[in-house]
Amino acid sequence: MMAAGANVLAVDGLSVAFRTRAGTVAALDRVSFTVGKGETLALVGESGSGKSVTAYALLGLLDAAGRVTGGSASFEGDDLLRASPRELASIRGRRVGMIFQNPRAALNPIRPIGRQIADVLRRHAGLGPRAAKAAAVEKLREVGIPDPARRAAAYPFELSGGMCQRVMIAIAVAASPALLIADEPTTGLDVTTQAVAMDIMARLAAENGMGTILITHDLALAAERSQRIAVMHAGHIVEDAPTAELLAHPRHPYTRGLLAATPTAAGTLDDLHSVPGGLPDLRRADLPPCRYAERCERRVPGCDDPLAWRELTPGHLVACWNPA
Amino acid sequence: MAGLLLRLAGSLPALAAVIVVTFVLTRVLPGDAATYFAGPTASAESIAQIKAMLGLDRPLPEQFWNYIVALFHGNLGMSLTTGQPVLTDLAARLPASAELTLCGLFVAIGIAVPLGIAAAVRQGKMVDHVCRVLVTAGVSLPVFFTGLLLVYVFYFRLSWLPAPLGRLDAFASPPPTVTGFFLIDAAIAGEWETWRSAAAQLILPAATLGLFALAPIARITRASMLAVLGAEFIRTARASGLSGVTVIITYALRNALLPVITTLGMVFSFLLGANVLVEKVFAWPGIGSYAVEALIASDGAPVQGFVLTMAILYVLLNLTIDMVNRALDPRARRGS
Numbered sequence: 001m002m003a004a005g006a007n008v009l010a011v012d013g014l015s016v017a018f019r020t021r022a023g024t025v026a027a028l029d030r031v032s033f034t035v036g037k038g039e040t041l042a043l044v045g046e047s048g049s050g051k052s053v054t055a056y057a058l059l060g061l062l063d064a065a066g067r068v069t070g071g072s073a074s075f076e077g078d079d080l081l082r083a084s085p086r087e088l089a090s091i092r093g094r095r096v097g098m099i100f101q102n103p104r105a106a107l108n109p110i111r112p113i114g115r116q117i118a119d120v121l122r123r124h125a126g127l128g129p130r131a132a133k134a135a136a137v138e139k140l141r142e143v144g145i146p147d148p149a150r151r152a153a154a155y156p157f158e159l160s161g162g163m164c165q166r167v168m169i170a171i172a173v174a175a176s177p178a179l180l181i182a183d184e185p186t187t188g189l190d191v192t193t194q195a196v197a198m199d200i201m202a203r204l205a206a207e208n209g210m211g212t213i214l215i216t217h218d219l220a221l222a223a224e225r226s227q228r229i230a231v232m233h234a235g236h237i238v239e240d241a242p243t244a245e246l247l248a249h250p251r252h253p254y255t256r257g258l259l260a261a262t263p264t265a266a267g268t269l270d271d272l273h274s275v276p277g278g279l280p281d282l283r284r285a286d287l288p289p290c291r292y293a294e295r296c297e298r299r300v301p302g303c304d305d306p307l308a309w310r311e312l313t314p315g316h317l318v319a320c321w322n323p324a
Numbered sequence: 325m326a327g328l329l330l331r332l333a334g335s336l337p338a339l340a341a342v343i344v345v346t347f348v349l350t351r352v353l354p355g356d357a358a359t360y361f362a363g364p365t366a367s368a369e370s371i372a373q374i375k376a377m378l379g380l381d382r383p384l385p386e387q388f389w390n391y392i393v394a395l396f397h398g399n400l401g402m403s404l405t406t407g408q409p410v411l412t413d414l415a416a417r418l419p420a421s422a423e424l425t426l427c428g429l430f431v432a433i434g435i436a437v438p439l440g441i442a443a444a445v446r447q448g449k450m451v452d453h454v455c456r457v458l459v460t461a462g463v464s465l466p467v468f469f470t471g472l473l474l475v476y477v478f479y480f481r482l483s484w485l486p487a488p489l490g491r492l493d494a495f496a497s498p499p500p501t502v503t504g505f506f507l508i509d510a511a512i513a514g515e516w517e518t519w520r521s522a523a524a525q526l527i528l529p530a531a532t533l534g535l536f537a538l539a540p541i542a543r544i545t546r547a548s549m550l551a552v553l554g555a556e557f558i559r560t561a562r563a564s565g566l567s568g569v570t571v572i573i574t575y576a577l578r579n580a581l582l583p584v585i586t587t588l589g590m591v592f593s594f595l596l597g598a599n600v601l602v603e604k605v606f607a608w609p610g611i612g613s614y615a616v617e618a619l620i621a622s623d624g625a626p627v628q629g630f631v632l633t634m635a636i637l638y639v640l641l642n643l644t645i646d647m648v649n650r651a652l653d654p655r656a657r658r659g660s
Contacts, residue, residue, distance in 0.1 A: 061562055093565030105556040108575055110653055120564045155654045
């Protein structure tokens with residue numbers, strides 16, 4: 001692991017449970033990772049693996065049914081998981097920005113986009129109404145929206161999905177946060193727009209030394225845009241390694257499965273594989289210690305022992321008793 | 325502006341239909357105005373005479389034609405009960421009804437909207453249960469019953485409020501007419517004694533109407549707020565660290581208001597109907613009680629005039645709702 005001083009965020013043992021009619025769901029189980037200054041960490045995994053829940057738990061945005069049951073999240077000297085609602089509200093938007101998928105729905109449909117950015121600036125940068133309005137136009141310019149002064153008066157329905165995502169980015173980084181959480185930021189955007197949106201985020205991260213958590217199910221995107229990848233499966237992080245290392249030497253069977261399921265430009269459809277089975281039902285009482293065990297072709301008797309992190313090579317961690 | 329005129333023009337067929345239907349209804353309803361006015365001892369001859377005078381002996385198409393021609397000259401006919409032109413009667417009584425209905429609506433909005441917001445924000449908490457009880461009570465109690473109950477408690481038992489006998493107590497004289505709304509006119513004239521008397525008379529009937537209108541407004545506000553609070557853009561607002569007030573009022577409420585405004589239009593038209601009963605209970609000299617008296621007396625012209633007035637009010641109301649919605653919702657502005 002990196003030295004603590006270089007980390008913007010260090011999450012340790014984060015566990016989250018949801019109460020449902022059918023019982024308690026252990027949605028996250030002892031999730032740990034770090035994000036360094038200026039570093040992009042990709043959280044990768046299939047739908048329902050707990051990537052977004054991780055983000056919501058960090059920002060105190062879980063539904064009423066969800067509860068953090070353990071762990072800590074050290075962020076610039078504060079523990080996000082123990083902060084009061086007041087403290088969290090002043091951290092959100094100011095020190096941690098968040099970008100959501102489906103940018104059009106994530107913006108207020110009846111408020112001009114300039115004012116939505118200005119709202120954040122007035123709250124966090126202490127600007128008056130006029131100054132905030134002018135600064136909002138500047139933020140729109142920064143994310144590459146043409147004719148920002150005029151566009152500031154536009155409503156989300158008058159903009160394309162890509163433009164909406166730029167506005168979303170502008171809102172998230174308006175107060176120059178130290179950490180940006182991007183939850184599937186490219187879903188629903190065409191490939192060119194995806195690249196542009198990711199470029200903007202990368203540029204802002206480089207300029208401000210902002211750490212980024214890139215939440216995505218798209219391993220190809222993660223490979224291209226992150227320095228480290230943490231693979232999630234059913235509420236566990238199963239493998240965490242520098243991006244190049246993880247792609248070259250995936251050790252966890254699930255990571256290998258995901259890589260085999262990721263299309264490449266050179267390959268044909270026949271080269272694609274699917275990961276067998278589905279996520280286990282997290283409400284089960286007899287959940288095995290390794291939640292991938294029931295899908296795993298490398299399962300050995302030792303897999304029933306409690307799960308443990310193993311550092312196979314420096315910086316390459318795997319939670320597996322029989323890594324490849 | 326062109327859109328507005330277009331909308332007005334679009335409501336003309338509805339108004340035409342209202343004219344035809346009310347005309348036919350007043351003619352086919354049992355009861356005969358001429359017999360009623362000739363009195364119980366009148367001979368067949370005098371009844372026939374009155375019939376001829378009223379034009380009721382003519383064939384229906386001819387009567388209809390005469391009615392239409394008069395209508396286009398702004399003549400709604402004469403009321404046999406009051407002996408006045410219907411238009412004069414309606415003009416004199418409409419402000420009384422309007423003042424009562426609007427006050428009732430304000431009472432309802434003033435309670436229901438904050439209550440609905442609080443119930444949605446604190447879903448499942450005490451205020452939510454209070455909201456549910458009020459809503460259930462509001463829909464299940466008929467207005468004449470709540471009206472009588474309020475009179476019994478606040479006038480008969482507690483004597484906090486004056487007898488339900490119209491817009492002013494017996495000793496006050498109406499303020500000089502400017503708008504016809506006593507509260508406004510008295511304030512303009514500076515007659516605060518009159519103002520207090522008018523307000524005291526208004527409280528109970530307005531509360532009766534307000535209780536009736538409260539239920540649908542509170543329910544829609546709660547449901548609409550709940551839907552909006554679960555929307556993704558609210559999550560964005562929270563993730564941006566915006567304050568609770570900004571999130572709930574500026575982001576959630578403004579979006580949640582759109583269906584509430586539409587419901588207000590419906591509630592207002594329910595109120596116009598409920599008015600008829602409330603005016604009767606409180607001896608309120610509005611157009612509702614006027615229409616009921618005319619109907620009982622088989623007096624056709626006032627009934628037709630009343631229904632037509634209501635139809636026009638309804639058209640104007642929907643137009644207003646439309647305009648407000650367009651002002652609030654940029655998508656509606658571009659849609660047309």
